[in-house]
Amino acid sequence: MADISAPAISARPPQSYGRRVVKRFLRHRGAVFGLVFLLLLALTVILGPFFSPYTYDGQDFMLIGSPGPMTAQHWLGTDELGRDMMTRLMHGGRVSLAVGLAGAIIATIAGTLVGALSGFYRGWTDTILMRATDVMLSIPTLPLVLLLSGLFRPSPPLLVAIVGMLIWMGTARLVRSQFLALREREFVEAARALGAGGARLMFRHILPNAIGPITVSATLAVGSAIMLESALSFLGFGIQPPVPTWGNLLNSASSWLSVAPWLAIPPGLLILFTVLAVNFLGDGLRDAMEPRE
Amino acid sequence: MSLGYVLRRLLSAIPLLLGISVILFAIIHLAPGGPLDMYTENPAVSKEALAQIAAAYGLDQPVPVQYVLWLKSMVLGDWGYSIRTGRPVLSEIVLRLGPTLELGGLALLISLLLAIPLGIISASRRGSKLDSSLTLASFAGISIPVFWLALLLQLLFSVQLGWLPSAGYKSIGGGDFMDRLSHIVMPAAVLSLATIASWSRFIRSGMIDVLNQDYIRTAYAKGRSERGVVILHALRNALIPAVTVIAVDFATVISGAVITETVFAWPGIGRLFMESMDGRDYPMLMGLMMMGSLGIILANIIADLAYASLDPRIRYG
Numbered sequence: 001m002a003d004i005s006a007p008a009i010s011a012r013p014p015q016s017y018g019r020r021v022v023k024r025f026l027r028h029r030g031a032v033f034g035l036v037f038l039l040l041l042a043l044t045v046i047l048g049p050f051f052s053p054y055t056y057d058g059q060d061f062m063l064i065g066s067p068g069p070m071t072a073q074h075w076l077g078t079d080e081l082g083r084d085m086m087t088r089l090m091h092g093g094r095v096s097l098a099v100g101l102a103g104a105i106i107a108t109i110a111g112t113l114v115g116a117l118s119g120f121y122r123g124w125t126d127t128i129l130m131r132a133t134d135v136m137l138s139i140p141t142l143p144l145v146l147l148l149s150g151l152f153r154p155s156p157p158l159l160v161a162i163v164g165m166l167i168w169m170g171t172a173r174l175v176r177s178q179f180l181a182l183r184e185r186e187f188v189e190a191a192r193a194l195g196a197g198g199a200r201l202m203f204r205h206i207l208p209n210a211i212g213p214i215t216v217s218a219t220l221a222v223g224s225a226i227m228l229e230s231a232l233s234f235l236g237f238g239i240q241p242p243v244p245t246w247g248n249l250l251n252s253a254s255s256w257l258s259v260a261p262w263l264a265i266p267p268g269l270l271i272l273f274t275v276l277a278v279n280f281l282g283d284g285l286r287d288a289m290e291p292r293e
Numbered sequence: 294m295s296l297g298y299v300l301r302r303l304l305s306a307i308p309l310l311l312g313i314s315v316i317l318f319a320i321i322h323l324a325p326g327g328p329l330d331m332y333t334e335n336p337a338v339s340k341e342a343l344a345q346i347a348a349a350y351g352l353d354q355p356v357p358v359q360y361v362l363w364l365k366s367m368v369l370g371d372w373g374y375s376i377r378t379g380r381p382v383l384s385e386i387v388l389r390l391g392p393t394l395e396l397g398g399l400a401l402l403i404s405l406l407l408a409i410p411l412g413i414i415s416a417s418r419r420g421s422k423l424d425s426s427l428t429l430a431s432f433a434g435i436s437i438p439v440f441w442l443a444l445l446l447q448l449l450f451s452v453q454l455g456w457l458p459s460a461g462y463k464s465i466g467g468g469d470f471m472d473r474l475s476h477i478v479m480p481a482a483v484l485s486l487a488t489i490a491s492w493s494r495f496i497r498s499g500m501i502d503v504l505n506q507d508y509i510r511t512a513y514a515k516g517r518s519e520r521g522v523v524i525l526h527a528l529r530n531a532l533i534p535a536v537t538v539i540a541v542d543f544a545t546v547i548s549g550a551v552i553t554e555t556v557f558a559w560p561g562i563g564r565l566f567m568e569s570m571d572g573r574d575y576p577m578l579m580g581l582m583m584m585g586s587l588g589i590i591l592a593n594i595i596a597d598l599a600y601a602s603l604d605p606r607i608r609y610g
Contacts, residue, residue, distance in 0.1 A: 030432075135312040138593075140585040142548030143566055147317075147578065150570045151324030227438060231552060234440045235567070254444055254556075258452045268441030276436035283432075 024288040031284020034277035041274060045093030054084035056091040057242045067260035077262050079252060089266055092244040096226050096274070099160050099245075103225030106164025108171055108218040112207070115175025120183055120202050130176070137169050142231060149237040156239050159229070167224045171217045178210035212289035216282050223278035230271050246271050299598060306590045313586045314364065314579075321575055322356045328376045328573040350376060350576075363579070373576035377569065382580040386562060392462055393550060393561030399477060400484040400546070407489045409528075412496025416531075417523060419501060427493070434490025439549050443483045443556040450479060460558035480557040484549050488542055495538045499531035533603045540596030544589050 015023070025031060049056070059081055060068075068078035076085040118129040148154070148162050182188065183206060191205045232238035233247025234254075241248055246267040253263035329347060332338040347353045350373075351362060366373065372382035415427045451459035458464065463473050503509065504527055512522045547563075554563035562581060569577040 030429075131308070131312065134309055135316065137544070138309055138586045138589045139313055139317070139582065140544055140547040140589065142551055143582060143585060146551070146566075146570060147320060147582070151321065151326075151573070223436070230438055231440060231548070234438075235552070235555060237570075250438075250441060250444065257444060257448055261448050261452070264441075264444050264448065268438055268444065271438045271441065272433070272436055275438075276432060279432055279436050 021288045025284050028280075028284035028287050030280035031287075034280035034284070037273065037277040038281065041093065041270075041277075042097060045090045045097060048090040049087060049094075052084065052087040052090065054087045056088050056244055057083060058087075059083055067256050067263055069260075070262060076266055077260065079263060080256065085249075085263060085266070088244040088249060089246070089270065092246045092249055092267065093270065095156075095239060095243065095245045096229065096247075096271070099163065099229045099239075100222040100226035100274075100278075102160045103164040103167070103229070104218055104221035106161055107168040107221045107225070108214065110165060111168035111171025111217070112175050112214060114168065114172040115177075116179055116202050116207065118172070119176040119179025120198065120206070122180075126176075129172075133169050133172050136166070141166055141228070145228060145232055146235065146237050149232060156243070159232075159239065160225075163225050163228050163232075167221055167228065171214065171221065174213055174217055175210060178213060179206055182206045182209050212285075215289060216286045219278060219282040219285055223275045223282070226271065226278070227275055298601075302594045302597065306594065309590060310583070310587065314367075314583060315360070317579060317582045317586075318360045318363065319356070321578055322359060326573065327352065328575055330573065350374075352575075363576075367583075372580045375569075375574055375577045377572040377574045377577065382576050385577065386565070386580055386584060389560060389562045389565045391561075392559055393554070393563065396477060396480055396484060396553070396559060396561060397546065397550065399481040400488070403481060403485040404488040404492060407485075408492035409496055409532075411489070411493040412531075413500060413523060413528065415493065415497040416500030416504065417519075427497075431490040431494050434486050437486065439483055439487065439552045440556055442486060443479070443553060446479045446483065447556075460556070462558075462560050480553045480559055483557075484546065484553045487545065487549060491542060492535060492538060495535045496531060499534045500527055503527045503531045533600060536599050536603065537596050540592040543592035547585050547588065 060078060060083075067080050070077045076089065078084055079088070114129050114133065118126045145162060145166060149159060152158075154162060179202075183201075188201060188205055191201055196205065229238055229245065230247035230250075233245045234251045236248070236251055238247055239245045241252070249267040250264060253260070253267065257264055328350075329343060329352065332343055332346065344353065351359055354362070363373065370383065372386075374380065375382055375385055378385065411427060415424045418424050447459045450457040457475050457479055461476055463476055467473075500523075504523075509522060509526055512526045517526075550561065551563035551566055553559065554561045555567050558564070562584070566578070566581050568574075569581065
């Protein structure tokens with residue numbers, strides 16, 4: 001790299017956008033903690049079950065009947081069917097993280113598409129899409145998911161799609177406002193003058209300039225998706241046992257609350273820390289990618 | 294703000310409600326199975342009887358026809374009859390609305406009483422240890438799962454300490470003020486936590502914006518005390534943007550109420566919804582969903598109107 005170290009004119013060379021983002025992000029302590037926590041969590045739930053001597057639905061027939069206490073064999077106890085809670089929590093974590101990520105991806109794609117079309121074409125396209133967004137925003141979310149899940153009994157992948165399709169509205173409004181502002185800028189006019197068509201203008205020229213806010217809202221959507229799925233599973237309408245999720249683990253723990261309170265603590269704590277980490281991460285990304293100055 | 298604007302806003306709710314009703318009706322009526330499933334397996338119920346029940350509820354008609362019939366009677370104030378209890382949907386909802394309003398009202402009161410001072414303190418000590426701990430606390434408040442918080446409170450105050458009843462609206466035979474208060478405390482606390490957290494953030498940022506304005510400096514220059522400036526000059530204006538958030542959070546509160554009422558066996562409309570889910574009570578589910586959506590739409594309209602009337606700089610046609 002000798003050629004770069006030529007005598008510099010200014011003392012500080014201008015930093016690239018990416019560099020500045022990383023630097024600002026690292027200054028946000030909560031966001032860094034959040035990111036580290038999420039990475040460790042992902043590592044634990046993905047690799048953990050391989051090291052566990054138990055499977056998530058394997059029963060210890062000596063322990064069936066009522067929840068077992070925390071012991072050297074079962075660090076976090078066993079449930080009423082003699083299954084190891086630690087292993088079930090790790091499997092539940094896989095499900096919850098996967099639901100969060102997939103739900104957020106679906107919501108972000110849907111929201112970006114709706115917002116982009118709305119903001120770019122304006123006119124009646126905008127009117128129709130924004131009225132549809134208003135309709136979706138006016139139906140209470142949790143009851144609507146309960147209704148869909150309870151009446152259609154969807155498979156887990158379909159459930160994730162439903163969760164994603166119910167939390168895209170914020171992203172759509174955000175992307176729309178970005179597009180409305182960006183479509184008037186000179187570089188868009190220049191690209192149009194050079195013959196770029198609608199799709200190319202939207203996704204090649206305008207979208208990259210809106211990537212900051214979209215990333216932030218995608219991150220926050222991970223938290224919403226995890227929370228929504230957990231609530232759904234807690235109420236018994238989400239992913240069904242024996243497949244564990246943090247929500248349905250809490251559901252079964254709630255009936256043993258007075259006898260085995262230790263079962264109710266870890267799943268909730270994990271949901272809290274995961275959503276908290278995601279929210280901190282989103283806040284840090286906002287500070288890093290869309291500085292107010 | 295003219296009367297015309299108010300009317301226009303109210304009229305704009307109609308197409309919204311129509312869109313919502315079509316979506317909800319389609320979801321509910323196109324789902325496999327139905328409310329009569331519980332009879333089909335029962336050998337005591339003959340095919341003819343089943344057809345009779347279906348006809349009585351209009352379930353033998355094609356879905357679009359059912360929708361038009363439902364819409365017509367809905368507009369006239371007849372929301373149909375609950376399949377589970379056989380009673381009119383509207384009167385059943387009104388009956389269960391009372392406990393929900395009690396719970397929601399108390400939660401709203403707690404939220405405002407805590408969020409406003411917390412937001413002011415945070416803003417006036419911006420950057421202090423106290424401010425950053427309150428920020429952390431509000432992040433935690435937004436991130437904590439409501440159902441888990443409910444379980445923890447039950448565990449602590451009912452199971453361990455035995456201070457509060459774990460669930461229910463009142464004790465059997467009881468029902469005096471203290472008895473009802475002891476039942477409502479935990480659900481109201483659970484329901485208000487998320488709103489305390491989010492509103493205090495909004496009041497904080499509203500206060501910070503306002504405190505940087507020229508007229509605040511003028512007030513200080515006139516010799517007003519810190520307290521006088523904050524409360525008389527700044528707070529009024531800082532609360533205006535918070536009005537919008539209260540409306541937006543209304544939707545979150547509905548979701549929270551369903552969970553809270555289920556965990557605490559609170560006999561409100563959230564629990565009625567869960568009970569109706571079990572029995573696939575189509576008319577009741579439809580009525581409850583429409584009620585919830587109507588609530589959200591009205592909350593938004595009220596917020597817009599309040600915003601316009603509180604801030605003289607904003608003028609809507």
